[in-house]
Amino acid sequence: MKKSFASTRLSLATLIAWLMLTPPASAQVDLTGTWARVGQSDNGYSREPVDLLGMPLSADGRAKAVSYDIAALSVTERQCQMYPPVYALVGPFPLQISMEPDPVTQRLLAVKIAGWGDRAETMIWMDGRPHPSKYAPHSHSGFTTGAWEGDTLTAVTTHFKMGDIKRHRGFSSDRATMTYRFYRHGDMLTVTGILEDPVYLAEPYVLTEIFRLTTNPNSFPLTACEPIEELPHLHEHPEIVPHYLPGKHPAMNEVTQRYNIPLEAVLGGPETMYPEYRRKLKDTYTPPPPQPPGRGGGAQ
């Protein structure tokens, strides 16, 4: 018993000595845990189907957005389609982050963001592996590599499939790149996402979202999706591809009618992100009538 105690002290002293001798390595913060979305911006919220406010869409991106009919997601083969990487910022779920060590060396192999219902998991490879050839197959989650810059984790995703980037409003193509920056400040995690797309965006689309570390995530478990008969007429007529012809979207003017915001702004474009655009609206915009009591004043 006495010998065992001495042995423990020896092991402890050896560990302390070894730690003292270990040279400094790159600084990192621990991102593991479940991070609940704060959701106080309008990232995941929009009442009107045609609301492209502040989205730097190209002409092609705008045409794609206003031809989209959300019923397309009810087609049997698309019901279980996952969203693209930007969904991590605009979706309704928490981020469940874990570290995946190499089983042999214990070096950090990847940072994993768990999947959720309609979002595939993201493996942020930290071992220096290169991105695949541009001809490599694309997936819904894409291929992601990461690196620490001080206490900030930077990750870059390529090779992801086309998908809608803001709750069925606007799309990213399969040539897009997503760069994330993860900033941890205490129990707060701010993620900045920079989406670049030569097809559907004229300038980078940059979003932020704030998450809080939680021990009581109350999140829905990941469940396997199973197609069902959502819209009978699509089931009966599988040849139908839901869409709207140019200029025919029935909700095109909803934002203008409700908030007095000109259609030109509603349809997005890079110029609408800059302060100058505000001055452009100054002489024509009038605030809408007062909202009825009880609207707003809560989380989105």
Added chain:
Amino acid sequence: MTRVACVVLVAAFALGARVHGQQRAGGAPQPPRSPRAAAPIDLTGYWVSIVTQDWRWRMVTPGKGDYQGIQMTPEARKIADSWDPAKDEAAGEQCRSYGAPALMSVPGRLHITWQDDNTLKVEMDTGMQTRLLQFGSPQPSSNASRSWQGISVAQWQTPRPTVPLLLRPAARSSETAPVRPTGGSLRVVTTNLRAGYLRKNGVPYSENAVLTEYWDLSKLADGDQWLTITTQVDDPQYLRGPRLVAPLFKKEPNNARWDPTPCSARW
């Protein structure tokens, strides 16, 4: 016991050698560097707001009663429901929506410079406001005069200098060069505020609100620089929980688009 003492002695000697080596490499102990000299990131220059979020509440003045996304107390709602820009103008309070808790979300441009070695000056062209972020200042006394921009105490936050990576063979070698972490962020806490609006249409914050911010930089491969300001407003009087947003800015090469405009209660 002898072996334990021996191991600890070796460790102490090794640590002493390291400290000695660091002192020898850097020469005589240096006086602490000023916040300006010690800045881990360079925030100076011109920055433009990029409004990709909350466009409907930032780029135009929302209608009365549109409080979507803000967790207000009933008292706050009552005040917001009585919002009257004409009254604010008559009282000379056109700048109520340009106070520090709201300013970084107002579309405009920032010009950030060092006023002196301890003070970052942040000017905003929209509303012609100036924030002074003071390093190392004591908390303001309760009788200090209140203002739209309040008193801001700043502090650099830098990565920890060492994080041992256990079981990493390369790290065990005594010849491995130390990795010096780079980067960091700026933490700013602002108090002594004059009561104002979080949103242009009269959503209030009280003079007891506390604003906590983290300023972080991203430098992309193409040279673009982005500034993310994680913003937390705590105001138990008017908010049911912390207000958390993270406005974005992109760096500009010069002041070509700098356009000072006065506060407006209506626009």
